[in-house]
Amino acid sequence: MGVLPDEIKPAxxxxxxxxxxxxxxxxxxxxxxxxxxxxxxxxxVALSFQFFSKxxxxxxxNPYALAWLIHPGTLDTWDLEIVYDHSETSGPVFDAMDMQIxxxxxxxxxxxxxxxxxxxxxxxISASKTVGERLPLAEIDTAASAAQEK
Amino acid sequence: xSHPVSPEQEGQESAAALQRQIAENQRVIDQLNRALARxxxxxxxxxxxxxxxxxxxxxxxxxETLLNAMxxxxxxxxxxxxxxxxxxEKLQVSACRGYAASAVGxxxxxxxxxxxxxxxxxxxxxxxxxxxxxRYLMAVRENLQGAGxxxxxxxxxxxxxxxxxxxxxxxxxxxxxxxxxxxxVESPTPNAFDELDEMLLSxxxxxxxxxxxxxxxxxxxxQLSRLKRFFSPQLAEMIVAGGAEDPLRTHRREIIVVFxxxxxxxxxxxxxxxxxxxxxxxxxxxxxxxxxxxxEGTLERFTGDGMMIFFNDPVPIPNPxxxxxxxxxSMRACVQGLSTRWRRRGHDLSLGIGIAQGYATIGAIGFExxxxxxxxxxxxxxxxxxxxxxxxxxxxxxxxxASELEELIEAEEVGPLTLKGFYKPIFAAAVLSLKPNAAAxx
Numbered sequence: 001m002g003v004l005p006d007e008i009k010p011a012x013x014x015x016x017x018x019x020x021x022x023x024x025x026x027x028x029x030x031x032x033x034x035x036x037x038x039x040x041x042x043x044x045v046a047l048s049f050q051f052f053s054k055x056x057x058x059x060x061x062n063p064y065a066l067a068w069l070i071h072p073g074t075l076d077t078w079d080l081e082i083v084y085d086h087s088e089t090s091g092p093v094f095d096a097m098d099m100q101i102x103x104x105x106x107x108x109x110x111x112x113x114x115x116x117x118x119x120x121x122x123x124x125i126s127a128s129k130t131v132g133e134r135l136p137l138a139e140i141d142t143a144a145s146a147a148q149e150k
Numbered sequence: 151x152s153h154p155v156s157p158e159q160e161g162q163e164s165a166a167a168l169q170r171q172i173a174e175n176q177r178v179i180d181q182l183n184r185a186l187a188r189x190x191x192x193x194x195x196x197x198x199x200x201x202x203x204x205x206x207x208x209x210x211x212x213x214e215t216l217l218n219a220m221x222x223x224x225x226x227x228x229x230x231x232x233x234x235x236x237x238x239e240k241l242q243v244s245a246c247r248g249y250a251a252s253a254v255g256x257x258x259x260x261x262x263x264x265x266x267x268x269x270x271x272x273x274x275x276x277x278x279x280x281x282x283x284x285r286y287l288m289a290v291r292e293n294l295q296g297a298g299x300x301x302x303x304x305x306x307x308x309x310x311x312x313x314x315x316x317x318x319x320x321x322x323x324x325x326x327x328x329x330x331x332x333x334x335v336e337s338p339t340p341n342a343f344d345e346l347d348e349m350l351l352s353x354x355x356x357x358x359x360x361x362x363x364x365x366x367x368x369x370x371x372x373q374l375s376r377l378k379r380f381f382s383p384q385l386a387e388m389i390v391a392g393g394a395e396d397p398l399r400t401h402r403r404e405i406i407v408v409f410x411x412x413x414x415x416x417x418x419x420x421x422x423x424x425x426x427x428x429x430x431x432x433x434x435x436x437x438x439x440x441x442x443x444x445x446e447g448t449l450e451r452f453t454g455d456g457m458m459i460f461f462n463d464p465v466p467i468p469n470p471x472x473x474x475x476x477x478x479x480s481m482r483a484c485v486q487g488l489s490t491r492w493r494r495r496g497h498d499l500s501l502g503i504g505i506a507q508g509y510a511t512i513g514a515i516g517f518e519x520x521x522x523x524x525x526x527x528x529x530x531x532x533x534x535x536x537x538x539x540x541x542x543x544x545x546x547x548x549x550x551x552a553s554e555l556e557e558l559i560e561a562e563e564v565g566p567l568t569l570k571g572f573y574k575p576i577f578a579a580a581v582l583s584l585k586p587n588a589a590a591x592x
Binding site: 009010013014015016017035036072073095096099100102103104105106107108109110111113114 | 261262263264266267268271273275277278279280282283284286287288290291294304305306307309316340341344345
């Protein structure tokens with residue numbers, strides 16, 4: 001039995017955007033929205049690496065991150081402590097993510113424009129329902145975009 | 151600070167703990183039993199579907215059974231079966247449930263949308279956030295267009311299915327790694343499908359792929375036996391494999407028509423015993439048949455001693471006029487040999503041949519249960535009339551054919567001939583022999 005319980009799976013389908021907090025080696029935090037955290041197995045999740053972003057830069061420097069997920073059915077929120085493990089450029093996880101990106105891209109007339117560079121695999125250290133006061137989403141989004149603007 | 155616990159309290163607490171443990175165990179057992187019952191039920195359902203779809207070779211019935219099971223037993227509301235069209239290399243909606251009837255026939259290019267990508271990669275795909283993803287990419291697309299990079303984008307794909315689909319699960323229908331089609335389910339609800347649906351659908355899809363492939367093979371064999379009535383086995387196979395268009399579909403093409411019949415046959419048939427007539431026809435048909443196949447001619451029909459053969463259809467061939475001529479010359483030589491034998495038995499028979507070239511409308515002629523493959527046009531009439539005019543051992547060709555073959559043949563002009571069905575007198579040529587250089591390459 002791994003770290004991720006079955007009940008978290010719907011939160012890993014990209015129905016509600018997830019948030020991801022990373023930190024540079026210099027100690028500068030960054031919070032951003034990611035469209036989907038993918039379920040790999042009960043101990044691993046994957047993130048798509050399509051463009052260079054601050055998140056990717058931070059993770060390559062400092063592999064620890066926190067993913068914050070919303071369950072679309074119950075609206076429960078989950079905190080996932082994750083650590084970057086490795087990147088895959090082939091295999092079933094990469095294929096599944098790549099196919100999904102290509103399918104949606106072709107539906108919007110952008111086939112071939114979006115390329116999945118790699119599937120970044122993270123090991124899940126802990127998964128728990130968010131405890132404490134819940135901030136309204138809007139406030140978090142504002143904070144996230146403020147962080148992004150920096 | 152610690153509280154002293156009386157033995158009585160301790161006993162009550164451990165009894166309560168035991169009760170809780172028993173209740174918890176019972177809950178786990180119930181859960182496992184429910185899971186097991188569900189598994190058994192799923193196995194039973196899948197076995198039933200499998201039995202039903204493999205018990206027929208009718209493609210429509212297989213798809214109907216499949217859709218019924220998907221809807222009523224497995225509870226999928228929107229199901230599509232798409233089959234790969236080997237001629238267009240596209241997927242086509244062959245049957246569906248939960249969509250407008252007009253969805254049938256809609257096409258999906260390989261590589262377009264969830265279904266197209268599943269077909270391209272031959273791997274299943276489950277998506278639960280189509281709406282969000284599409285909105286996100288459409289916003290990116292607008293940004294690209296705003297940045298003057300619109301040239302990068304293509305028009306969004308027009309795909310059959312629910313306009314507001316949020317979830318899709320698509321399975322490739324594979325037979326030994328060859329794509330037969332795609333089985334897809336959709337829902338307007340996000341995250342509608344889970345791993346269990348994935349598992350159920352993948353089992354159904356593998357059964358369906360085999361059943362559909364078998365039905366298609368059966369249909370092909372049927373079509374093959376129908377085509378073999380008219381065409382050589384190689385050609386029939388080529389047509390069924392999609393290497394040639396179905397010649398039974400009406401089309402127009404320039405062809406060379408060869409008509410032949412035996413001079414003196416009517417008199418012979420009147421005077422001789424029927425067994426004798428049948429014997430002569432058997433020898434004659436066997437020899438002519440061999441020569442038709444050898445020269446890749448198409449036998450349109452034979453009526454008693456008459457035969458109509460054409461060249462350049464159902465598949466276009468190089469030098470059709472030359473092939474027709476060489477076949478006619480071989481036939482003439484062959485019948486000359488046969489008639490020596492026939493003459494010894496007292497039958498005076500010789501061959502007359504007419505050849506013409508022109509456009510004709512070709513295809514299936516007839517009615518359900520009795521279709522024939524035939525050509526209609528002046529060219530067939532002209533060849534028949536020239537054959538009628540030809541004397542024993544004579545090959546009459548139309549002036550068009552004569553000019554086409556002037557490099558090859560020694561001929562003498564015949565005519566003007568007044569032929570039934572032709573207003574103007576017709577000039578023709580009687581083929582004497584091949585020119586020496588043409589004969590050498592024979």
